[in-house]
Amino acid sequence: MVQPPPPPDSRRPEPIPLTVLTGFLGAGKTTLLNRWLGDPALSDTVVIVNEFGEIGLDHLLIERVDEDMVLLGAGCLCCTVRGDLIATLEDLLRQRDNGRITPFRRVVIETTGLADPAPILHALIYHPYLVMRYRLQSVVTVVDAVHGAATLDAHLEALRQAAVADRLVLTKEDVARETVALRARLAALNPVAPILPADTPAEQLLGGLFGLDGKGEDVRAWLGADAMADEPEDGRDVNRHDASIQAICLTSEAPVPRPAFEMFLDLLRSGHGPKILRLKGLVALADDPERPLVIHGVQHVVHAPVALPSWPDPDRTSRLVLILNDLDPAFVQRLWDAFLGRPRIDAPDAAALTDNPLAIPGG
Structure with missing residues (x-):
């Protein structure tokens, strides 16, 4: 159930981005990460990798702190995940809180190239302790401009990596013959994520919604909802190359009743949670419409909502952006409309929804 955020606790430290x-x-993750670590603004960063040997940071290593952690020449810490990611994140907090390592201000997790990021994001927003101490800000996905199209064709993991991103970074553009088709495919696969060059400043890539103190443009960029309005006029299916993964933006100009919103999320998550690769939004609830809730979820888990002190801009429209895998966006839209009291359901679909609200009409 979506609950109001707890009252501020001055004793609780601010979550770490x-x-x-x-x-x-x-794709070029190592090159991009090395560039980030050369930025003085990231000097108090912990980088988590799977194994030190898998990432080219050797020229930055200056001191081994313990078996699983080294100090980098850039002033950052780098630790390896030999077991569970949650255990690694918890251990970092213990060492930080006990003064065994220098306090860090940011964490970057670099996944393996074959990783499906959804379980990682699931862990980051599900664990009751980690959600209090860490705040997921952004997912940056690196795409190879030379081999990206072939990789998307051959590997589901690559599709999911692109689909859940907040920002897509296109590398090797200087040696690619052309990138127009790849850019169009990425935009269709994930219309809410901007496609940025590899030399984009680190802070622009690493930043996110949380901690922005109501900056309107950053909120709108995080949501990416504006991009969802750019539908093709000829009615063609822009997702024709990747039909299993599609995006949808649900909106409401009127404040949403809390019970209706909670039931909508509960029904969607319980019936189709594994098919929701990413969910994020800004929602005005009827009982507190001037303090919109920031909604952030992966699969059947939704992060504890964060209430902004006020709307970031004059637009009071509630917006929910979902990236779906093998789930009909039209069904999700009809479900949303039904809970808001504005059903637009044809007779056969209405019967299907009434008989089994968890079913996908026609699926």
């Missing part, structure tokens, strides 16, 4: 860096094998 966390970014997930992903991308398929050979």
Whole structure:
């Protein structure tokens, strides 16, 4: 159930911003990460990798702190995940709180090239302790401009990496013959994520919604909802190459009744949670419409909502952006409309929804 955020606790430390860096094998994650670590603004960062040997940071290593952690020349810490990611994140907090390592201000998790990022994001927003101490800000996915199209054709992991991203970074553009088709495919696969060059400043890539103190443009960029309005006029299916993964933006100009919103989320998550790769939004609830809730979820888990002190801009429209895998966007739209009291359901679909609200009409 979506509950109001707890009252501020002055004794609780501010959550530490966390970014997930992903991308398929050979896409250029290591090069991008090395560039980030050369930025003085990231000097108090912890980088989490799977094994030190898998990432080219050797020239930055200056001191081994313990078996699983080294200090980098850039002033950052780098630790390896030999077991469970949650255990690694908890251990970092213990060492930080006990003064055994220098306090860090940011965490970057670099996944393996074959990783499906959804379980990682699921862990980051599900664990009751980690959600208090870390705040997921952005998912940055690196895509190879030379081999990206072939990789998307051959590997589901690459599709998911692109689909859940907040920002897509296109590498090797200087040696690619052309990138127009790849850019169009990525935009269709994930219309809410901007496609940025590899030399984009680190802070622009790592930043996110949380901690922005109501900056309107950053909120709108995080949501990416404006991009959802750019539908093709000829009615063609822009997702024709990747029909299993599609995006949808649900809106409501009127404040949403809390019970209706909670029931909508509960029904969608319980019936189709594994098919929701990403969910994020800004929602005005009827009982507190001037303090919109920031909604952030993966699969059947939704992060504890964060209430902004006020609307970031004059637009009071509630917006929910979902990236779906093998789930009909039209069904999700009809479900949303039904809970808001504005059903637009044809007779056969209405019968299907009444008999089994968890079923996908026609699916």
